[in-house]
Amino acid sequence: MTAKIDAYLSAEIPATPCLVIDLDEVERNHGAIVDAAPWLEVFYAVKANPASPILNRLARAGAAFDAASPAEIAACLAAGVGPERISYGNTVKKRSDIAFAFEKGVNLFAFDSSGEIEKLADAAPGAGVFCRIVVANDGARWPLTRKFGCAPDEAVALLLKARDAGLRPAGISFHAGSQQIESARWGEGVRWCATIFERLAAHGVALDLINIGGGFPVPYRDDEKLDLTAMFAAIDRAIDESVGASRPRIIAEPGRVIAATAGKLVTEVVLVTERSYGGHQRWVYLDVGRYGGLAETEGEAIQYPLVSPVGGDTSSAVLAGPTCDSHDVLYEHATYDLPIDLDAGDRLVFSNAGAYTSTYASVGFNGFSPLTEVFI
DSSP states (O other), X not given: OOHHHHHHHHHOOOOSSEXXXXXXXXXXXXXXXXHHOTTOEEEEEGGGOOOHHHHHHHHHXXXXXXXXXXXXXXXXXXXXXXXXXXXXXXXXXXXXXXXXXXXXXXXXXXXXXXXXXXXXXXXSTTOEEEEEEOOOOTTEEEOOOSSSOBOGGGHHHXXXXXXXXXXXXXXXXXXXXXXXXXXXXXXXXXXXXXXXXXXXXXXXXXXXXXXXXXXXXXXXXXXXXOOHHHHHHHHHHHHHHHHGGGOOXXXXXXXXXXXXXXXXXXXXEEEEEEEOSSSOEEEEEESOOGXXXXXXGGGGOSOOOEEOSOXXXXXXXXXXXXXXXXXXXXXXXXXXXXXXXXXTTOEEEESSOSSSXXXXXXXXXXXXXOOEEXXX
């Protein structure tokens, strides 16, 4: 996962930190979703990894794209993606950014507030819009409930306002949380969508789209036993139970599940030492940290599998990044056992690191260069 990357790393010694991406694995992951859920339109979440080789490969595979900014829209267009295959999924946008997307031909926009409707009506008259609602994120390693989405009971009034403003109410979206391991959360979201559909129908508004968001999980260290086929089957049943034969268009915005397993992050050990912070602990400092692409280690939420080429006996270690920020600690409470003989200059490999790593890397904090990528 993947053997292609392992072969590359056996033959090459890239400067670290470096993310190596297997583009065949990206395409396989997209195809696996299409095979498991033929009823679903796949809109790749560009933010997971917006690199042009990934966008080019997915565009050729027939994917559509969920973009969050003008730059992401421009990247999709540059990959040969037609604007009808792009959804502007960010619910908070500048008026000028809406106008840019609309002028390029994008005609599907997310919103979750009255103020956003006013901007959309002005900058994208007649465009299709879908309202994002908040649903429970229990079971998600990376919850997404605080910043986006309106309460489900507010959606009807907002969609009616969108209609009255000259926009086309298309449907409802929700996000069950990133790295969500409980399929029931999507079922709850779909039931809310069905309720809102019925309430809008009573006002003469026929919605035709449910966006079930992303968040589908990958096998990180603490989530190894996953069955995505069974998860999609459970979501499919929930849709049948909620909307039956009147099933609308169903789209999703997977990002992590397409890009994550396609990438391995190679890092070099900078220092191994003992610290006496509340008891003696072994600390291993790496040349990559939170500011170099591993932002999702905050709260130790995402625990990447870690492989060391050094053998022998092991003991637990705290893993930290290279910067002078004391928050740049990756794992202090999670138990990572590393070889006792590990030393400065040795290399470690984080697996399943293709999503939300390079795209999170800072532009030179503390003078450290952003994470580089190699595509094979």
